[in-house]
Amino acid sequence: xxxxxxxxxxxxxxxxxxxxxxxxxxxxxxxxxxxxxxxxxxxxxxxxxxxxxxxxxxxxxxxxxxxxxxxxxxxxxxxxxxxxxxxxxxxxxxxxxxxxxxxxxxxxxxxxxxxxxxxxxxxxxxxxx
Numbered sequence: 001x002x003x004x005x006x007x008x009x010x011x012x013x014x015x016x017x018x019x020x021x022x023x024x025x026x027x028x029x030x031x032x033x034x035x036x037x038x039x040x041x042x043x044x045x046x047x048x049x050x051x052x053x054x055x056x057x058x059x060x061x062x063x064x065x066x067x068x069x070x071x072x073x074x075x076x077x078x079x080x081x082x083x084x085x086x087x088x089x090x091x092x093x094x095x096x097x098x099x100x101x102x103x104x105x106x107x108x109x110x111x112x113x114x115x116x117x118x119x120x121x122x123x124x125x126x127x128x129x
Contacts (some may be wrong), residue, residue, distance in 0.1 A: 019023055038075070041071060041074065045068060050066055
């Protein structure tokens, strides 16, 4: 059987959007044991924070902080899901101008912003502020 690019090797496979069997089994297990992984991870974070505050050892505190940061990073996926990459097909001249601004020394950048404000206020008939 010859496979064509972009075509599934199993036309009768899992439809898009349907959970895998493994995910369904995991959800059933959480339900059976009355466990909410998100809630448990939040409780774990609170426990780690209490441990950090009660620990005197600076090395142990640093290790606990690393664990806490990792746990929060994992939790962030629920609040801020990763967005799909998109291809930008718009005006790239804006990007090039921003890249040039990034290379300016702070003093020149501040002066450029001041000049732009003055020009905007002149156009709008307002005093610069």
